[in-house]
Every structure is written in structure tokens, then in C-alpha cells.
Amino acid sequence: MTHAVILAGGRGSRLGGCDKPLLPLGQGTVLEALLKRLRPQISKTALAIRGDQTVYDSYALPLLRDEFADCGPLAGIISALAWGQSEGASSVLTLPGDTPFIPEDLLHRLSPGPSFAMSLGRTHPLVALWPTNCLPLLRGHVQAALASGDRRQLAVRCFAARLGMRPVSFSDEGGDPFFNVNYPADVEALATRGS
Numbered sequence: 001m002t003h004a005v006i007l008a009g010g011r012g013s014r015l016g017g018c019d020k021p022l023l024p025l026g027q028g029t030v031l032e033a034l035l036k037r038l039r040p041q042i043s044k045t046a047l048a049i050r051g052d053q054t055v056y057d058s059y060a061l062p063l064l065r066d067e068f069a070d071c072g073p074l075a076g077i078i079s080a081l082a083w084g085q086s087e088g089a090s091s092v093l094t095l096p097g098d099t100p101f102i103p104e105d106l107l108h109r110l111s112p113g114p115s116f117a118m119s120l121g122r123t124h125p126l127v128a129l130w131p132t133n134c135l136p137l138l139r140g141h142v143q144a145a146l147a148s149g150d151r152r153q154l155a156v157r158c159f160a161a162r163l164g165m166r167p168v169s170f171s172d173e174g175g176d177p178f179f180n181v182n183y184p185a186d187v188e189a190l191a192t193r194g195s
């Protein structure tokens with residue numbers, strides 16, 4: 001069984017400090033568009049957020065708060081695997097909260113994992129299928145990086161390489177399925193592409 005976790009703990013600093021999943025898209029938000037594409041593929045979804053975020057408190061989704069502060073997305077992936085394990089899932093699909101156009105066959109194509117998505121020749125290590133039993137290895141990896149001060153090891157792609165994750169290429173016909181929002185120009189592109 002696979003559950004999904006949307007990573008939403010970023011600070012959106014390149015966009016002046018905004019919660020990117022809450023950016024408007026069509027009649028709703030980026031997060032709502034993502035959930036619409038995710039729900040037919042997955043039965044249970046949670047949001048992985050920073051310890052101090054309150055903006056999602058009214059959402060009807062489990063909120064997983066980072067156990068490790070200021071570690072970036074790997075902290076959210078730790079929360080994701082811990083929650084997945086506690087809910088009886090053998091794997092967890094992670095997604096950045098600012099990718100509203102994910103493919104309908106994402107989980108099918110990434111299965112059985114461990115694997116991550118690619119499009120247009122670029123890797124997307126946060127769009128990934130993780131076995132929940134790699135949680136102790138990931139916790140140890142983050143603890144060792146923090147103890148040594150080598151923050152490069154906190155890059156998700158370093159841990160993905162350590163796990164030997166399989167890359168899976170997706171077609172960009174109809175636009176990049178893993179388009180995400182980092183800069184003001186991406187916000188404009190979002191409005192053009194619609195939901």
C-alpha cells in the first residue's frame with residue numbers, strides 16, 4: 001500500500017516568502033489542483049510542514065510537522081516515511097507542493113520503487129517513491145550530516161543516490177508534468193497554463 005505526502009514546509013524565499021501551494025490557480029489553488037490529480041491514484045494523503053506553520057491548520061489533511069528544523073525537504077521526507085509506516089504503508093509517494101500538473105499515471109510508472117521522476121532531461125528527486133523501511137537509514141543520514149556540519153549531504157539527490165533510486169522519464173507532451181513555481185516568472189507561466 002502506498003500513501004502520499006505533499007511537501008509544503010518551504011519558505012518560498014525566491015517569491016518573497018510565500019506558501020507556494022496556496023498560490024491561486026484557476027478557480028482554486030495550486031494545492032487543490034495537485035490534490036485533484038493525486039486523489040484518483042492514492043487513498044491517503046498528508047502535508048509535511050515546518051514546526052511553526054499554521055496556514056494549513058484548517059485543511060482536512062493530516063499535518064506532519066518536521067522533527068528536524070532547517071534541514072529542507074529531507075526533514076519532510078522523514079516525517080512522510082514515519083507517518084506512512086504508522087499508517088501501514090510499505091511506500092510513500094512524495095511531491096513538492098508547487099507541482100500542480102503531475103501525470104495521471106505517476107504512481108503506476110514509479111512503482112515499485114525506490115524511484116524518482118525525470119522530465120526534459122532533469123531529475124525531480126522530490127517526486128519520488130520511497131520504501132518506508134528506509135526510514136532508519138534516512139534518519140541516520142540526516143543526523144550524520146548535522147553532526148559533521150556537511151550540509152551538502154542534506155540535498156535530497158545525495159540520499160537518493162545512496163539508496164540507488166531508479167529514474168523514470170515522463171513525456172513533456174502538453175507541457176512539463178513537473179512544472180513548479182520558484183520565481184515570479186513561474187507565477188506568470190502558471191496563470192497561462194491554467195489548471
Ligand SMILES: Nc1nc2c(ncn2[C@@H]2O[C@H](COP(=O)(O)OP(=O)(O)OP(=O)(O)O)[C@@H](O)[C@H]2O)c(=O)[nH]1
Nearest residue numbers: 007008009010011012013014048072073076096097
Ligand atoms: N516539510 C518541509 N518541506 C520543505 C522544507 N524546505 C522545503 N520544503 C519543500 O520542498 C519542496 C522544494 O522546495 P523549494 O522549491 O526550494 O521551495 P522553497 O524552499 O519554499 O523555496 P525557496 O525558499 O525559494 O528555495 C517544496 O515543496 C517545499 O515546500 C522543509 O524544511 N520542510
